[in-house]
Amino acid sequence: xxxxxxxxxxxxxxxxxxxxxxxxxxxxxxxxxxxxxxxxxxxxxxxxxxxxxxxxxxxxxxxxxxxxxxxxxxxxxxxxxxxxxxxxxxxxxxxxxxxxxxxxxxxxxxxxxxxxxxxxxxxxxxxxxxxxxxxxxxxxxxxxxxxxxxxxxxxxxxxxxxxxxxxxxxxxxxxxxxxxxxxxxxxxxxxxxxxxxxxxxxxxxxxxxxxxxxxxxxxxxxxxxxxxxxxxxxxxxxxxxxxxxxxxxxxxxxxxxxxxxxxxxxxxxxxxxxxxxxxxxxxxxxxxxx
Amino acid sequence: xxxxxxxxxxxxxxxxxxxxxxxxxxxxxxxxxxxxxxxxxxxxxxxxxxxxxxxxxxxxxxxxxxxxxxxxxxxxxxxxxxxxxxxxxxxxxxxxxxxxxxxxxxxxxxxxxxxxxxxxxxxxxxxxxxxxxxxxxxxxxxxxxxxxxxxxxxxxxxxxxxxxxxxxxxxxxxxxxxxxxxxxxxxxxxxxxxxxxxxxxxxxxxxxxxxxxxxxxxxxxxxxxxxxxxxxxxxxxxxxxxxxxxxxxxxxxxxxxxxxxxxxxxxxxxxxxxxxxxxxxxxx
Ligand SMILES: Nc1ncnc2c1ncn2[C@@H]1O[C@H](COP(=O)(O)OP(=O)(O)O)[C@@H](O)[C@H]1O
Ligand SMILES: [Mg+2]
Numbered sequence: 001x002x003x004x005x006x007x008x009x010x011x012x013x014x015x016x017x018x019x020x021x022x023x024x025x026x027x028x029x030x031x032x033x034x035x036x037x038x039x040x041x042x043x044x045x046x047x048x049x050x051x052x053x054x055x056x057x058x059x060x061x062x063x064x065x066x067x068x069x070x071x072x073x074x075x076x077x078x079x080x081x082x083x084x085x086x087x088x089x090x091x092x093x094x095x096x097x098x099x100x101x102x103x104x105x106x107x108x109x110x111x112x113x114x115x116x117x118x119x120x121x122x123x124x125x126x127x128x129x130x131x132x133x134x135x136x137x138x139x140x141x142x143x144x145x146x147x148x149x150x151x152x153x154x155x156x157x158x159x160x161x162x163x164x165x166x167x168x169x170x171x172x173x174x175x176x177x178x179x180x181x182x183x184x185x186x187x188x189x190x191x192x193x194x195x196x197x198x199x200x201x202x203x204x205x206x207x208x209x210x211x212x213x214x215x216x217x218x219x220x221x222x223x224x225x226x227x228x229x230x231x232x233x234x235x236x237x238x239x240x241x242x243x244x245x246x247x248x249x250x251x252x253x254x255x256x257x258x259x260x261x262x263x264x265x266x267x268x269x270x271x272x273x274x275x276x277x278x279x280x281x282x283x284x285x286x287x288x289x290x
Numbered sequence: 291x292x293x294x295x296x297x298x299x300x301x302x303x304x305x306x307x308x309x310x311x312x313x314x315x316x317x318x319x320x321x322x323x324x325x326x327x328x329x330x331x332x333x334x335x336x337x338x339x340x341x342x343x344x345x346x347x348x349x350x351x352x353x354x355x356x357x358x359x360x361x362x363x364x365x366x367x368x369x370x371x372x373x374x375x376x377x378x379x380x381x382x383x384x385x386x387x388x389x390x391x392x393x394x395x396x397x398x399x400x401x402x403x404x405x406x407x408x409x410x411x412x413x414x415x416x417x418x419x420x421x422x423x424x425x426x427x428x429x430x431x432x433x434x435x436x437x438x439x440x441x442x443x444x445x446x447x448x449x450x451x452x453x454x455x456x457x458x459x460x461x462x463x464x465x466x467x468x469x470x471x472x473x474x475x476x477x478x479x480x481x482x483x484x485x486x487x488x489x490x491x492x493x494x495x496x497x498x499x500x501x502x503x504x505x506x507x508x509x510x511x512x513x514x515x516x517x518x519x520x521x522x523x524x525x526x527x528x529x530x531x532x533x534x535x536x537x538x539x540x541x542x543x544x545x546x547x548x549x550x551x552x553x554x555x556x557x558x559x560x561x562x563x564x565x566x567x568x569x570x571x572x573x574x
Contacts, residue, residue: 178392178394180390180392180394181394181396183359183362183364183388183390183394184388184390184394185407185411186364186382187362187363187364187382187383187386187387187388187465188387188407188408188411188412188459189382189384189411189412190411194411198396198407198411199396202396202398203398205398277398279397279398279399279400279439279441280397280441281441
């Protein structure tokens, strides 16, 4: 009975009612999510401020939100002993960026090469495993001894950290290629290069791009650690100086600055991902964004 | 130029000998991970006449896909030989297209990009390849869908794209490995009819693997029954249903169709039972 009256005004009214109530429920849920998020920030930052002000936690060791804010203002207005904050941030970002680029390019090329060549993969496999298992951060000391206090050893350390992340993903991506697709294009007369261009590389791209999110974080870590180990400019140098003068607020301020940079880079990588992987069903990339 | 050489026969004219497939004493052995030798197919001998539609039917695991891989030149026989157009296959055979049960479309290419891949791999200029691909999309009824990605299409539409991509280079030989196996019954019937129409136009020699006896009889000129593993040719049936066959769903009710289907089932039944006993024995 009711199913035949779908087109009547009354039934349509029911439909719009349903729609608007669903929409209201949805916006109510969104509002509550934001209330929760703000509450978490207020409790953590406010609690920190309160505990240090009250003296239950020593602000000399643990810093204080208002102190961090003052440090940030100081960094951006007065600057540091090694130039303005912008100069230092520029140096760190430059190191991380070139390290990221170098590590990504090397990781993609070698990952795809090893992924498609069984002999190379078998010969180098154990060495890659050994290299992956050593604490690569320690290489920073060697690079600084070998190449001095300039930009180059920082780029190198960032690149080494990035390389392994990208390499393993590119390698795995090549291994996951649909063999039917390969058979298909080979029968159509594709050369080895054409198989790589039309099948292997695009197919591995999903994996590679997914790895770039993590990789940029590693590039920043590499640059910062190398700067802490020895530098003339950079956020890492500011951090190590602040550490030396028992100034936790400036260390936290530097953390905030790098976090903002990393979030910005993350945003750019997401844009790249959207552009390159626009062929994917939307629900999958959404799931990955979470 | 290359397009001319890839077109050994204009539509409607009987194809020449370039499309003949001679499989003689074909044997393929694999080394299992344990190091034992496993014979997948043993002494398979069969001929596909130029422009003939030949179906291969046999129990699962009897070596049908293996046989196709030897014809394409993707694999090398352990013994015996495959000749295409009188030439022994050694390396990738020229003028072959493959169609698998899985879509094997490029998920990152548009419909147009997927269909274009054949000419592009041959070095055809992009504009020319695009025109050709658009024409093929029209033929398979997908005009207007050229900018879609495969995940935005239905199963039947994806099959049409795969069919256009397989035929755009006008292959001498079309290798089909259970191409419609994953489709629902109605879509399958539509695709079979469309395949027959395209085949009548281009007349490549077809090797068509299927589990579906009705499909084999309705489409083919010749049905080859293979034995249980290690597979070899058990029987060959010539299907004398008149061509063009038109709507595949209509033929199924014809008397001659049912007669042939019955004969072939007689031959196949033993093998299927034996294959089942083998696997059941393994499972027990
Ligand atoms: N590369 C391979 N290595 C080892 N065994 C294989 C390989 N390819 C196929 N086989 C085996 O050969 C037999 C026949 O396989 P296949 O030709 O795929 O059968 P069908 O297509 O008839 O179902 C199967 O038992 C399969 O396990
Ligand atoms: Mg098979």
